[in-house]
Amino acid sequence: MFGDYSLGDLAAIFAMQGFAGLILFSVFLLMALGLAIIFGQMGVINMAHGEFMILGAYVTWMTSNFFQAYLPALFSGYFFVAMILAFLASGALGMLVEWGLIRHLYKRPLDTLLATWGLSLILQQCYRSIFGAREVGVDLPQWMLGSFQVTDAIQIPINGVFVMCLTILITCAVAYVLYWSRWGRQVRAVVQNRVMAGAVGINTERVDRYTFALGCGVAGIAGSAFTMIGSTGPTSGQLYIVDTFLVVVFGGAASLVGTIASAFTISQAQSTLEFFLSGSMAKVLTLLAIVGILMLRPQGLFSLKVRK
Amino acid sequence: MLAISNLHVAYGQSEVLHGLNVAVSPGEIVAIMGRNGMGKTTLMKALMGIVPTKSGSVSMNGVEVTGLRSYERVAQGLAYVPQGRMIFSAMTVEENIETGLVASGGKAVPRDIYELFPVLLEMKARRGGNLSGGQQQQLAVARALATGPKVLLLDEPTEGIQPSIIREMARTLKRIRDERRLSIVVSEQVLSFALDVADRVLVIENGEIVRDDPRAGINETEVAKYLSI
Numbered sequence: 001m002f003g004d005y006s007l008g009d010l011a012a013i014f015a016m017q018g019f020a021g022l023i024l025f026s027v028f029l030l031m032a033l034g035l036a037i038i039f040g041q042m043g044v045i046n047m048a049h050g051e052f053m054i055l056g057a058y059v060t061w062m063t064s065n066f067f068q069a070y071l072p073a074l075f076s077g078y079f080f081v082a083m084i085l086a087f088l089a090s091g092a093l094g095m096l097v098e099w100g101l102i103r104h105l106y107k108r109p110l111d112t113l114l115a116t117w118g119l120s121l122i123l124q125q126c127y128r129s130i131f132g133a134r135e136v137g138v139d140l141p142q143w144m145l146g147s148f149q150v151t152d153a154i155q156i157p158i159n160g161v162f163v164m165c166l167t168i169l170i171t172c173a174v175a176y177v178l179y180w181s182r183w184g185r186q187v188r189a190v191v192q193n194r195v196m197a198g199a200v201g202i203n204t205e206r207v208d209r210y211t212f213a214l215g216c217g218v219a220g221i222a223g224s225a226f227t228m229i230g231s232t233g234p235t236s237g238q239l240y241i242v243d244t245f246l247v248v249v250f251g252g253a254a255s256l257v258g259t260i261a262s263a264f265t266i267s268q269a270q271s272t273l274e275f276f277l278s279g280s281m282a283k284v285l286t287l288l289a290i291v292g293i294l295m296l297r298p299q300g301l302f303s304l305k306v307r308k
Numbered sequence: 309m310l311a312i313s314n315l316h317v318a319y320g321q322s323e324v325l326h327g328l329n330v331a332v333s334p335g336e337i338v339a340i341m342g343r344n345g346m347g348k349t350t351l352m353k354a355l356m357g358i359v360p361t362k363s364g365s366v367s368m369n370g371v372e373v374t375g376l377r378s379y380e381r382v383a384q385g386l387a388y389v390p391q392g393r394m395i396f397s398a399m400t401v402e403e404n405i406e407t408g409l410v411a412s413g414g415k416a417v418p419r420d421i422y423e424l425f426p427v428l429l430e431m432k433a434r435r436g437g438n439l440s441g442g443q444q445q446q447l448a449v450a451r452a453l454a455t456g457p458k459v460l461l462l463d464e465p466t467e468g469i470q471p472s473i474i475r476e477m478a479r480t481l482k483r484i485r486d487e488r489r490l491s492i493v494v495s496e497q498v499l500s501f502a503l504d505v506a507d508r509v510l511v512i513e514n515g516e517i518v519r520d521d522p523r524a525g526i527n528e529t530e531v532a533k534y535l536s537i
Binding site: 188 | 356357358377378379382383387388390394396397398399403406407408409410411412451452454455
């Protein structure tokens with residue numbers, strides 16, 4: 001399949017596809033971070049995670065419309081406001097869902113699976129009723145349009161670079177919160193032994209609620225980033241949920257490094273293969289490779305070595 | 309300090325503790341002896357709010373804690389070292405101790421905890437799960453002490469630990485009591501350890517306290533009868 005291209009062409013193709021893959025990597029990673037917090041840390045399989053992301057995307061869209069209509073002078077900075085609002089909206093919805101639904105279903109993974117699946121259908125219909133079935137697109141501010149011309153053959157879009165910087169920043173923030181903050185220690189203690197965590201003085205219910213909210217909030221930010229690479233519709237989130245689970249399981253649940261490595265591998269494989277093969281063949285090859293690796297290493301790419 | 313009155317605890321319909329009355333004074337070490345299945349662990353779990361109380365009351369310094377959740381009881385000054393240690397195995401030694409600081413509001417691990425258990429300072433960056441049984445036991449006690457307790461509950465601390473370390477542990481517990489003026493309630497099957505450490509020895513049999521002897525005038529053979537099978 002490489003035969004028709006010259007060496008220089010190939011290099012340019014790999015560079016550009018690699019970069020396109022990096023944007024996909026950003027969305028995967030942000031989605032997977034939220035899911036890894038919720039699934040890896042709390043053991044809850046959240047099928048509605050895609051819908052939390054789409055909520056973030058709709059919030060971004062609404063913010064952009066608001067700025068266009070009422071504050072056109074500040075339009076170039078709307079995205080930062082939108083991100084914060086997306087985080088808060090998805091986080092608040094997550095907190096509500098944890099309180100109303102999830103907390104009654106801990107230790108019942110299959111029931112959570114069904115309940116959150118139902119929740120995702122409800123949310124989709126809500127979006128359809130409120131925002132309409134047509135997909136909406138967000139106008140980007142002027143400074144995010146265009147691209148850096150690296151060489152004659154290689155162009156790198158500015159919004160892609162922006163999304164990536166954003167992702168790196170948020171990943172670092174999440175890592176800090178989970179591994180170095182006082183609150184993160186409480187989360188990890190609750191995850192490992194809920195009863196014992198309570199018996200050393202940790203309010204486990206509150207920790208659960210805020211952990212779930214954080215996971216959903218990060219999905220909301222993923223939604224903000226998503227508006228730059230795709231158009232937002234009621235069911236757009238569903239397309240990403242399977243891939244995201246794949247990222248989390250392949251990376252090894254409860255491992256942040258694993259999640260990053262696996263999001264990178266999967267998105268790069270996907271993006272590069274897509275150029276040379278059809279989209280579905282690329283998917284088949286990626287999936288086959290992952291299935292093979294998981295058969296050899298069921299615990300995922302990275303896992304802690306600790307006496308059980 | 310800790311007062312238990314007419315405590316009934318049941319798993320569903322089957323009642324395990326039938327009206328216990330125990331009072332622990334400040335600075336006192338009380339050992340609760342009994343064979344397996346007599347209710348020692350259930351008592352400990354009921355005191356921590358892990359198993360719900362059916363009737364009766366538990367109070368700390370006059371504050372009723374019967375209806376409180378585990379973390380609220382910790383805030384009232386109860387601390388718990390469970391059977392099997394239950395340390396957070398994927399977290400480092402230091403992080404394990406720091407989980408106890410949430411209740412006491414401290415920021416860094418107090419120096420005196422490391423002075424008590426120097427081996428934990430040496431291993432503070434290791435994962436808790438990779439320590440030996442005796443070290444994990446020390447870690448579990450350190451974690452409990454980090455909450456700043458008034459009453460320390462230990463559930464069978466000698467289980468699965470080699471004899472030389474058991475003697476060491478008795479010394480450590482007495483030192484903790486002397487330095488921090490806290491009360492200790494320890495459930496035990498090993499009589500020699502209980503006699504080493506306790507001021508008062510209770511015997512629990514089928515969910516009731518059947519003996520209550522001060523250490524000084526204790527009849528060892530009488531107590532041992534309840535322990536032999």
